Amino acid sequence: MQSYTRIYFVVHTPSPDLIQDELSAAHDVKLLLPKRIAELAVQYGLVNWIIERGS
Numbered sequence: 001m002q003s004y005t006r007i008y009f010v011v012h013t014p015s016p017d018l019i020q021d022e023l024s025a026a027h028d029v030k031l032l033l034p035k036r037i038a039e040l041a042v043q044y045g046l047v048n049w050i051i052e053r054g055s
Contacts, residue, residue, distance in 0.1 A: 006030060010037065 010032045011018060019033065032040075041047050 008032060012037070 006028050008030045012034060014033050018031075041050055
């Protein structure tokens with residue numbers, strides 16, 4: 001994908017293989033797994049927003 005500098009791959013229920021691949025992901029592919037998604041939600045104040053959307 002030449003027109004992009006970064007790709008985000010966001011996964012809520014990763015397979016064991018994907019969890020292992022998190023450390024070896026290419027620098028232009030950002031793999032976001034549940035722990036990091038939760039950290040970002042707290043960091044940016046999105047917890048209530050997420051809870052409201054899930055209700």
